[in-house]
Amino acid sequence: MQNKNISSVLKSVQKPGRYIGGEYNSVIKSKEAVKCRFAFCFPDTYEIGMSNLGVRILYDVINRDPDVWCERVYAPWTDMKEKMEQYDIPLAAVESGDPLTDFDMVAFSLQYELCYTTALAMLKMAGIPIYSRDRTEDTPIVIGGGPCVYNAEPVADFFDLINVGEGEEVLLEICHLYNEMRDNGTYKRAAFLREASHIEGVYIPSLYEVSYNDDGTIREYKPLYEDVPKKVRKRIVSDLDKAPYPEKLVMPYIETVHDRIVLEVYRGCIRGCRFCQAGMVYRPIREKSPETLCKQAKCLFDNSGYDEISLISLSISDYSELPRLTDDLLSWTDPARVSLSLPSLRIDSFSEELMQKVSSVRTGGITFAPEAGTQRLRDVINKNVSEEDLMRSVGIAFRGGKSNVKLYFMNGLPTETMEDIEGISQLASKVISEYFKLPKPQRPRGIGVTISVACFVPKPFTPFQWEKQDSLESLEEKQKHLKEVITDRRIKYNYHDSRVSRIEAVLARGDRRLAPAIALAVEEGAMLDAWDEFFDYDRWVSVMERCGVDPDFYTTRGFGLDEVLPWDIIDIGVTKAFLLRERERAYEGKTTPSCAEKCSGCGANKLGGKNRWCK
Amino acid sequence: MVQVNSDRLTVRLKFRKTGSLQYVSHLDLVRTMHKIIIRAKLPLYYSEGFNPKPKMVFAAPLSIGTESLAEFMDLRLSEYVDPTLVMERLNSNMTSEMQITEAYYPTAKFTDLKWMTYSISIKTAGACLEYAHKCRDILLSDSVEVTKNTKSGEKSVDIRSLIKSVASDFDGEYMTLRAVLSADQSAFLNPELIIKVLREKAGILADPDLTREYYSIMRISAHNGDMTEFR
Ligand code: SF4
Numbered sequence: 001m002q003n004k005n006i007s008s009v010l011k012s013v014q015k016p017g018r019y020i021g022g023e024y025n026s027v028i029k030s031k032e033a034v035k036c037r038f039a040f041c042f043p044d045t046y047e048i049g050m051s052n053l054g055v056r057i058l059y060d061v062i063n064r065d066p067d068v069w070c071e072r073v074y075a076p077w078t079d080m081k082e083k084m085e086q087y088d089i090p091l092a093a094v095e096s097g098d099p100l101t102d103f104d105m106v107a108f109s110l111q112y113e114l115c116y117t118t119a120l121a122m123l124k125m126a127g128i129p130i131y132s133r134d135r136t137e138d139t140p141i142v143i144g145g146g147p148c149v150y151n152a153e154p155v156a157d158f159f160d161l162i163n164v165g166e167g168e169e170v171l172l173e174i175c176h177l178y179n180e181m182r183d184n185g186t187y188k189r190a191a192f193l194r195e196a197s198h199i200e201g202v203y204i205p206s207l208y209e210v211s212y213n214d215d216g217t218i219r220e221y222k223p224l225y226e227d228v229p230k231k232v233r234k235r236i237v238s239d240l241d242k243a244p245y246p247e248k249l250v251m252p253y254i255e256t257v258h259d260r261i262v263l264e265v266y267r268g269c270i271r272g273c274r275f276c277q278a279g280m281v282y283r284p285i286r287e288k289s290p291e292t293l294c295k296q297a298k299c300l301f302d303n304s305g306y307d308e309i310s311l312i313s314l315s316i317s318d319y320s321e322l323p324r325l326t327d328d329l330l331s332w333t334d335p336a337r338v339s340l341s342l343p344s345l346r347i348d349s350f351s352e353e354l355m356q357k358v359s360s361v362r363t364g365g366i367t368f369a370p371e372a373g374t375q376r377l378r379d380v381i382n383k384n385v386s387e388e389d390l391m392r393s394v395g396i397a398f399r400g401g402k403s404n405v406k407l408y409f410m411n412g413l414p415t416e417t418m419e420d421i422e423g424i425s426q427l428a429s430k431v432i433s434e435y436f437k438l439p440k441p442q443r444p445r446g447i448g449v450t451i452s453v454a455c456f457v458p459k460p461f462t463p464f465q466w467e468k469q470d471s472l473e474s475l476e477e478k479q480k481h482l483k484e485v486i487t488d489r490r491i492k493y494n495y496h497d498s499r500v501s502r503i504e505a506v507l508a509r510g511d512r513r514l515a516p517a518i519a520l521a522v523e524e525g526a527m528l529d530a531w532d533e534f535f536d537y538d539r540w541v542s543v544m545e546r547c548g549v550d551p552d553f554y555t556t557r558g559f560g561l562d563e564v565l566p567w568d569i570i571d572i573g574v575t576k577a578f579l580l581r582e583r584e585r586a587y588e589g590k591t592t593p594s595c596a597e598k599c600s601g602c603g604a605n606k607l608g609g610k611n612r613w614c615k
Numbered sequence: 616m617v618q619v620n621s622d623r624l625t626v627r628l629k630f631r632k633t634g635s636l637q638y639v640s641h642l643d644l645v646r647t648m649h650k651i652i653i654r655a656k657l658p659l660y661y662s663e664g665f666n667p668k669p670k671m672v673f674a675a676p677l678s679i680g681t682e683s684l685a686e687f688m689d690l691r692l693s694e695y696v697d698p699t700l701v702m703e704r705l706n707s708n709m710t711s712e713m714q715i716t717e718a719y720y721p722t723a724k725f726t727d728l729k730w731m732t733y734s735i736s737i738k739t740a741g742a743c744l745e746y747a748h749k750c751r752d753i754l755l756s757d758s759v760e761v762t763k764n765t766k767s768g769e770k771s772v773d774i775r776s777l778i779k780s781v782a783s784d785f786d787g788e789y790m791t792l793r794a795v796l797s798a799d800q801s802a803f804l805n806p807e808l809i810i811k812v813l814r815e816k817a818g819i820l821a822d823p824d825l826t827r828e829y830y831s832i833m834r835i836s837a838h839n840g841d842m843t844e845f846r
Binding site for chain 1: 634635636638639640643644646647649650651652653654661667679680708709710712824825826829
């Protein structure tokens, strides 16, 4: 911790360890020796940001360049924010303690829509104008990236530059261009942004003019200049075996959310769940080899001292070499007292074997995500989980001594009826019956089933992107009905706040006309909206009303199939034609095979990317 | 902890925890130390049982907001490693704010540790040598009452017997109190309570503006009951 001002207030805030920096493996460079100072901001708390894999990867990649120094910035908790305002302490980077205005680039990782207000609040705390248009030659370039920017339009006016897709290569290219223009004296903010727009995966919102039809829908996106691309194609790293992966991890002193080694096994997903944005935007799937993974795991273990390795991917069971990978890892992790956890593991015969083989394998509890209560609706959403699969799996889990099952569902899916809602309760009851099918001595004690139901948000770049979101009334009625039909006290029922999902939908599906409402929310104190205690639905409704934004327009209205969508400016590889085809199949109740079974020609193959499936 | 150390597997480490690490809680320090030892590739001794834990025992945990030059940890290894090598390996896996300063085979028990010397620096309105002496005199008067928050509500306690000695000084900006306070396991005195007493009785740190007023506490040394150095 270098910032003297902060040290005087640390004694008066909760969890001061969040703000101290100085962690083992954090990167310190000489600011005189680098050409570009890069502030990587995570618009949430230290504990959450430190756990984010994307940040870990990009921090490492950028710092490999001797000309660039990447530092981390997190959102302070509200008590710290108050103190900083009281004593005029600007938001600063963890490593140097320097205020963000000292940096050349200030980049935000936008992981969920509800973090937008935090990102803007952080800019304000740093004394950087929140609107791109208000920044001057000596303000840092403000960059946005992460999963949210596949539709960045609601926040487009706040960012100078948006990195669409994977950042490993793009961010460095941006820094190199910057350094080059600085070196040869051609740097001017506008000239730099214009030049950067030629880098694949870079979107400069200010270089487009958006016009609207009389009915409020979008007419067109027009690039201001000939050389600015009409559509921005996302970037991917084509060969993950060759891509850099951190060898060291910044070691937090305080406990963070995922305080362990996280090994990314592959990117993308072979499934094509029709509600899932990640499953579409990260296509095509790219796997790492077991050799690469073992090497990376060993190296991270040596440099971190963590005693837990978590294998992560969208659906770890789909990794084509899972048995070999786990065998190779277990050969040294077990003797070294390192435990393996496979959070998204499907419970099947393989995992049963694995669970029995070594006690150090953690499956993260028994959780399943059937997402819908009936087979009909599961077919509509292309969630290839059958009731038999589920019953077989819970049977294995029960025999393995686990007695608490968690089931995840979604409410408000397209074509959903009350029958589907009741199906959720029935499925939970069947899980309980499955338990009682076991002979009594074999039953683990204390059966419990927890049903957790989220509200469906039709996300951009999914086959359901055109769908209406259920109204609050309808969602609440369904939640109430489900509550009524669950009579078994062994079934616990949790559901998400439908009002949060509604605001999420507006922010996920919105266009540039949302910017004033978001800015006003921040003006009126919005921050850390992803935290229940700070989310204020009434404030959101109020700021939208005052800024002339009708939330229904982005939620319950649905989008026309031939309408220009706010996110049409982005090309994720997967084509609109494919999404439309998938939508039709959904309504016909037809499932689509996974990429491993058959290529469905989604279009993502044109991005390249080393894998065994794309045709 | 085993104190009979004929197997030479228990190594005592004296370390410092300074600068921003004063904001790291004891619990977090324990977790951090565990990772440091794994990184250092030392042969750790693990307890038996369902959830094996490495054997690390700390003396007199430090509360948040206090720096220290005299922390102690006994580490049990599963095979012999020269203490100097243990120290070197650990130090190369720590940042400069936490470093081992001595490593040796313990002869004293942690229960022998009775007193700790602290340096308490205070920057406050009106600071001067007389003010520093007044603070000292308050701490050395016949009784030193302070309100303590306990589970059963606020309670007034007399901590005088837990204060062995206090010396006062002023350097032009900071008043410094060098205080020897009880570190006995059954009567541990948190130095933050000294600040509390002086807030209540000497009016220090009354300005709510944290940028104008400041205090810091540093644990300097540890002693046996007869005030010889604890090792
Ligand atoms: S091109 Fe085919 S195999 Fe590749 S991601 Fe698309 S559907 Fe899957």
